[in-house]
Amino acid sequence: MHPSSLFGRLVLVLLIGLLLGQLLSIILLFKNRDQLLSKTQEQCLAQRMIEIVQMLESFAPNRRAQIIAILNTRRLRVLLSKATLPPAECVASNSSSFAPFLTQMHQHLGNERILCITKINVSPTYSFMVNIGLQTPLHPPFIAEVQLKDGNWVSFEHVHLAQENIATPWRLLISLAVLLITVLSLSLLAVRWLTRPLAILADAAEHLGRDIHHSPLQENGPTEVRQAAHAFNTMQTRLSRYLEDRARILIAVSHDLKTPITRLRLRVEQLDVQPLRDSFLKDLDEMQTMTTATLDFMRGLENTESVQPLDIRALLESLQADYEDMGLSVTLEGDTPPPYPARPQSLKRCLVNLIDNAHKYGQRVTVTLKNQSEQLQIIVADEGPGIPEAALETVFEPFYRLETSRSRATGGTGLGLSIARNITRAHGGDIILRNRLNGGLEAIVSLPNSAC
Template sequence: MKRFWPRSLLGQVLLVVAGALLVAQAISAVLLFRASEDRRMQRTVGSLALQLTAASSGALAGPSGERLGERFGPMRAMRGAHERFGPRRMRIERTDRPPALPRDRAEPAIRAALRTVLAEQGLRGSDDLRVTSRSALSDPRVLRRIEMGRPFAPEMHLERARIVLASVPDGQGKWITARAISQPRDPQALRALVAQTFVLFVVLMLAIGLLLRRITRPLAALTRRVEAFARTPDSVAPLLPEGPDDVRRLIEAHNAMEARIGAMLDEKDVMLGAIGHDLKTPLAALRVRIESVEDDAERERMAAGIEDIVRTLDDILSLARVGRASEPPERTDLGALAASVVEEFEDMSQPATLAEGPRVVAPVHVTWAKRALRNLVANAVRYGGEAQVSVLREGNRAVLRVTDDGPGIAPDRLSTITDPFVRGEASRNRETGGAGLGLTLARAIAEAHGGQLVLENRPEGGLRAELRLPL
């Protein structure tokens, strides 16, 4: 079911309306068909009832002894009533037994309705009523009438019509048989219903489609704007409000929110720049002043502390600026990018290797991508002793994978290890860990590219960290 269910608002509404319309038309068609069948049967029952009562009026008496002909008035009035109920009656037949042909078909529904009518009129013998039908062109009386040059009206459609025969005993050893032509179902009615459904379907779908397009077009533009703003929250011209008033108000509210967020981000950049300048200046002065410390060990510890503060400050400033690039991403060979990062670690005599793989090109901010991969390799070297780097392509994603043979990460900490200042190792010593911003920065860089950072413990031991970036 989900496979055929549209994902867009326009498709879902059109599909639901189309389904509801088809169901409603199907119910309407069934009701119309049943009403048409009821009318056809009522015409046939009425014609047969009038013939039988008229034929029996001279032979059978009602419950109070009067003649049925006297109860129903002159035959002229009977014929006028008969014309209202159905086609002109055929001649009544009196025989020793009910007429029958091999292919006659019993009509229990017509028999039940006709028996009720005859019983209400007080006609005796209705309990023995027999009703059958046959093809019109197989009935001897119809064929004899045609041979005598008395054709039926064209609207009779004898090739498709049926003759309904109703026989009742007359109380004198004879059977009175009445005939009525049951007209076939009109194919024009079905075609008219199909045409009506088609016209209604087209008009309704067109009207709803135009209305939904007026709603979904500005919503689609707003969605694209939100997605673009999430990737690069740059200050651009506000989105033009359009569509119904509710959608216009939504777009105007988004424009106001976007302008406020942009102003806050600009203020943040200015503030961080000032903080970085104000902190690095006294740190540089401290680095100069510690040179006067005579104890070499104490001087080195003080210098290492200053370097820790500077690196942590650089990480914080980098994390704050992710997503605020001034230049668009450029298509880059990720294999060459990974090779340059691995060479940096090899130059520092740290164990990092690059596996051969396919050439994968993706749009990235080179500086950010290098920084993210560098942080992953540094973590693998620090905690696993060695980093194995590979570049892969999986579907529409490029994967920068870093694996190690270390202890991995406790399963209950995998979901929080990328939070700021959360570390896999409890100490704050730069030699064994750090400030806990490396994975946070890598995750932020991946998300700024529309990708994600995935961390998994390997079954054979160690950690697998993947930067998955869209191609």
């Protein structure tokens, strides 16, 4: 599984790239170092053999056996012999891999000198560490025979005793760990610095959905970030101007309609025909109600009220007392949440619309408060007939009403739920409707437990 955030993915890519780059650089470094060490070892080995041959030739044959014991080492053993392979077979046994070695010895001992080198079939403990360059591959084991000037022969046996490590593993691990921690720390700071503008932009977009008049983003940082912030601020300005123009037009139209409606009412009241006059007055009352509701709806979109701590339970208790004065029953249940940052008048209008709606169609109303860790829920439940499942979302559309269960005869313009949802969403929450199992409808207001 890969990280879901951009920060995590960038860190993962940087970490994998750093590990691969470090491993490849170590392999290349040790490979080059091994080649140099192998060449140096070959030159030192040939030079020692040349010096031994020259030293033996400087002593009498009867004294050479005494010197041999001193010349032996753990990796190079020296033996004296009197007979060896014929020259033809000796040349044939020389491997091409020893060509540089033979060339160096001929340069110092002379080309007429008979040299015979045979590779020993010994299986050294080569491992994966040797193959990738973390361990030094020694010169291949061999037996070399050199003819002295007096015709005698000296044999050199070069063997492997153990592999040599360039660097102990714990030092490599510590070096790699220090490098990883350093680069990873810098990478985390760099990635956080680069991704922080995206988080700020996302937060600004979230606040834009709650408050179109939210303060604009600061246009600083890299070029791409400044361009994104400028585009976001431009979009916010255009949206704000569009909503203000639309609200201004609708408010002006709704307000201007009051004057002709009033004139029509005065003229209708002068009619002598009672049935016709009552019909006209009923239509004018409905137009007046729709105009007033439209003005309330547009005011609910403005969000000009400031945010302040609000005791929601105290607000509901005051509403409960008001409804009891009107002879309407409202039961209050649930928790007592701490003061919530809200727009008091807007939230009161939202709750009044929901409780009024419940009283119109459900008689008895119960309001339940649930203070949860992530959200505050206000549930307004009634005992009415409920509404069809397919219309649970449609009823939030402006001027939409269900003709079957909630007709125009009951009053209302179809804006109450729309106003309530707009207010709730302006607080960062939402409203959903749900039919109760035992009958009735409940409106669930969910507000986030964070500042607006």
